[in-house]
Amino acid sequence: MQDRDLVRAFWDAASDRISEATDLWIALEQGDAGASRSLKRLLHTMKGEAHMLGLADCGHLLQSMEGVVERASKAMSEGAGDAILTALDAISAMAASEGALEIDLDEIFARLAAASAAAATSTETHADATHTEVEARAEHVEHARPSLDPARLAPLVHEARRLHREHSLLHPALREVRRMLRALLSEIDPQLPPEALAERIVKTLGYGAEIERRMGDLAAQWSTHEFALEMALEQLEDTVRSAAMVSVAALKSQVHRAARSTAHALGKRVELLVSGDAYVDASVERSLGPALLHLVRNAVDHGIESELARTAAGKSPVGRIEITIHQTDSSVQVIVEDDGGGVDLERMRTRLRHEGDDSELLQRIFEQGVTTRDEVTDISGRGVGLDVVAREVAAVGGSVRVESERGRGTRFEIVLPTMLRADIVVPIECRGTRLAIPVREVLAVERMGEPVRASDGWRLARGPANAADLVPLFDLGALFGAAEPPRAGDVAVITHHRTGVFALRVDGYDNPRPMAFERIDELAVRSDVVRGVAPAPDGGVYFLLDADATHATLRGRVATSAARPSTSPRRAVPHVLVVEDAPVARELLLGILRSFGLKVSDASDGKQGLLLARTERPDLILTDVEMPFLGGLEMIAELRGDPALREVPVIVLTTRSEPAVRDRARALGVRGFLSKQRFVETELRQVIDECLAR
Template sequence: MAICLKKFVLRFIDEGRGHLQTISEGAFLLSADEHTEAWIGEMFRAAHTLKGGARMLKLQSIADVTHHLEDVLSELRDKKLTPDRGLGNLIHESVEYLSGQLTQLFVSEGDNQLPPADAGLCERLARASRGEAVTLVVEGAGATEKTVLPTPAAAASLDSGIKQADFVRVKLNKLDGLIDILGEVLAGHDRLEQQIQNLSQLVPRLPGLSAEQLRQQIHDFSAQLRESVQLQHLQMFELYDVAARIRMLPLSTLFEPISLQVSELASTLNKQVVCRFVGGEVEIDRQLIDRLSESLTHLLRNAVDHGIGETDERLALGKSTRGTITITTQQDGSGILLRIEDDGRGLNYEAISAKAVSKGLVPASMAGQLSEQECNELIFHPGFSTSKIVSELSGRGVGLDVVRKTVVTDLQGDLQVYSRAGVGTSFSLRLPVSLTMMRILQFEEQGHLLGLAAQYVVEVVECTAQGISDIAGRPAIILHNEFIPVVCAGTLLGIHERQGSSPTAGQRLIVVQNQFSKMALRVDKLLDERKMMIKPLPKHMQQQSLVSGMVQTPDNQLVSILQVPALMAMAQQSRQTTAPAPAVNVTPGAWHVLVVDDSLNTREIEKNVLEAHGYQVTLAEDGLSGLQKAKLTQFDAVLTDVEMPFMDGFTFTKSLRGEKNYQHTPIIIVTSRAKEEDRRRGIQVGADAYIAKGDFEQDSLIKTLKMLLC
């Protein structure tokens, strides 16, 4: 059955407006010579996405111009072109043309019959991308050049040039619920007015009341007022919830255009791909749906082009010639879980590692030693691509960095990747249902009120100063089978300690997590956790990454909501700056140790300890991955945790001992399981030493390792 494209045009116009505004603002900066590499990257991604959407909807004139514009921006991003006023003017001219095309689309009510692309504009863009001088448009013989100087006002005009689809269909039962709760709120307001009237009638009688009668009257009035205020408080939150549900849309509204995109992309690549959807009835805020569509487009393009292999490759793996992409949505606590899975080839970790080395992201000595999680992180690096051919869909290094920024930074969510060679790849997105009301954990540091979005908070703990150990040159705690670094919030944020203040005996730690990494944030005082209305930042503050918004306390104080991903990046950068890891010159005779642990923090800490003493280290995130690496490389010693997914440490140790070349290799189990029966089992399966993390001391680990290797 043919799919009508008209109903998708309005959404394309909405998204196109935002992309053109990004490009226009960047063109202004280019003309004023105030550009940054980040801005050029944003402009490039905007043009790339706009081109892809236009091609899906058969809007050839828009696709042609954005394709040439993307080429120019690609050369600028790769520093093959030098930004100047002429290029800025040419880019802005392109934006004006594309804005006019979108306006024509809107006026024609989605009719796709646009005139052919402006050949002159396309030719000038093509010449500019080749490094030729930019020729500006002139008006008549002897006329001066037509100078197009974009301004902030011109960029803002994009907002009014195209009407936004600012309406949603609302079910009658939702409106009925809204009216019902409004009635209850009005009734509560009437009760408060009546109580004020009762108070005014009481005032003239006060001189004739005894002290006991006066106390009773005040007590009764206070109890009634407290009950009314509490009831109104509940009603106001219920009113917000009902009103917010009106703006909710099922994710199925995204699924039909997604299916169309998958079909079109697969056809372009001569592949057979089917898209399956589960849980499309789950509803989220319409604003989230709009901002999520671009990320889903990038993930699907990636799945079709990179994930689903060629027909002969699939047949060799015993798979059907038709690839499958499954999009599953489900409720996940107070948010939703969105998973995009393909049954393709899986990530090529060897190619990712090699590309990372060639781009200078990791040293050559790390080639082949990166863990799967580390490789998973690398694919989100801007400009990272393992494709050897630059085409319309691949090789430009755009897409996944946009997804990471949108999901983690803009939408306050979480993004994880799982992949198995020959099986497929899965991207899991955890998102809040709404961005306007969230649970916030508030704390105080050096007199400053701060907050964290609750979805990043793992738990809150309090420990003594003795409970914080010095491991690999930095403070850390041992919590639930993993080492977690401890960072002082005030030091990290540059808030200096007040004179006369002194640390108390108890250490209040907020354990936060982003992706696979955790950090314990030491704070002065914990306040509370509650559902709060998020106020957006002023426009002049929206470019900074540390604060995502503000909330207001009942006594009208403003609380800054800190971005956990930005905090953790600051902490990592601070560690590298203040206490850089000692340089390690690995010689051919150095002992090579395999460290197996599902905790990223624990792996990194143990790696730092070992490298500080001259060992060469390879990491694995679970027993199965560790066993595979051990079969490919002969290690001199192995450190392993017990509690891990896919294959635990006991099974891993036993399996490793079954390998002929590992029957006498030292194996040390490092785990939080300190019971005697666990120790005995570790020795029974073949471990040479068993170290409990609660008793962990890096010197004893090194001594044990040296003793076993000698």
């Protein structure tokens, strides 16, 4: 009977071994004779373990691979690489399911046998085989595993214990000073006659000086310990952060296998070159993996033409895909480019009935369901792929951009943060709200010249006057319902979205600085344009903007404004009172409401909310339920008893969603009941519009 723990350990180790085997095979193809010995030894070890554990299919597969490698080291056949990499994919799929996934291995064994026979006879053959179902039935991405170095952690633990011991010694000294101070105060009795009181004071001056000396010593020791503790915490933070960092090198073998298997299935010849490396947060690496695989498959399938078409166009019959990885202090840049036919924009324009310019059209390839294929195959045609890339990259706060030239190829650029919860940002301010943009997404910050008015909005002229580029210009204040016409001398932040560059007019900015952010998807309140929230030293918050979402939102509002000009008198801006005790959630709600064009005020509990409502009657109240001093439902009950406020509509936004709370809220006449766990900005806007009848 096989040992389940040993089987699990075998499958756990398989991921790293498959990556190593892939790298060794690629080295063997490139003429490294030493790689053959290492690869045979690795396959032999895995084969022995698999047979001992009763994993017969895996063991037989490894045995067949071992034979192909033995013969390929003497005479490499054309089909050997595809057979080996397909077999590695099969083992990867087995490992992902711990052997539970049933895979039809007959085709893979046939390809291995054909490759072995071809190498044995020194002939070149190309196995006539279809794309195996391994990738279709088990999408598995291998990831590097972060590790914590005990050698770096041990000294920090020792230092923390030392500081704790020394800190505990301060408490007896502090108690002694307090005793001395109480004794000193007891000596000074205000009821004594002035002469006697003056005599007592003179006698206790020395006692007071001793207290002052001891207090000074305590303050010095406290300051020293505080500094040492801060240093230890910084080192501990660096150690933990570095422990969470992994290399993206493990992804290289996977993209090689993806390119080879996709090219084989399509009957194409493709050369894949990967250069560079980077260390990123493990969560960032987990999102980069699927994005890279989809981009490589997309390049082979949609980008690289058939050999006949390439030859007719004067290109090499072998397509070329190049992946370049570059790391900076705060980000990682991954470029995937091919020398294929480029994106067929005219076909996309016809399919999507798009009337905008090419840059806007090209951006739509990231939308779900967009495809230029007429038929569905095992690889493409469903409109699924690049939307996954955009989603995976956005999930970790990154951005993806695309450039394409018909007949020349396509270039994708992914920019990801090195750390998931920290970033180097450019702080900006707009309408009293503090915001931030990742420095990797900022091209420049400058004082504007005279802005240019166009039919569809404002433009910022950049470059020499005789050859200036006109960049779309938006007032960031439009997010808060307070857009103003730009003027010469205003501050503009030049940033970019997926397919172009745009400028944001802001009220002010500061020098770049590192900030630690709480991700927006971990908060109870969400926003389309905000990616994260960081505390400010004075108790406020910074909102980390999503450049792509900000561009899309601002562009949509400019288009709507241009399409529906207002000719009616301006109505008073509705006033919304936000009652929320959580500072981050309160600030985020205020930012969202300002972006709706609403006037806002805020209170941190129900008691303060009642006071503000009675001071200035709001048009709508948005409140939490559980708060100190006076809860949300109790506040609503007070409102309903006040003739001046009983008709004010109230929306409840809370984590308390049990029926009893809902029933009580309904009995109090609440107009909307939203759950923080499932909160979305569009739903809040819909309920607010219904309450205000806008």
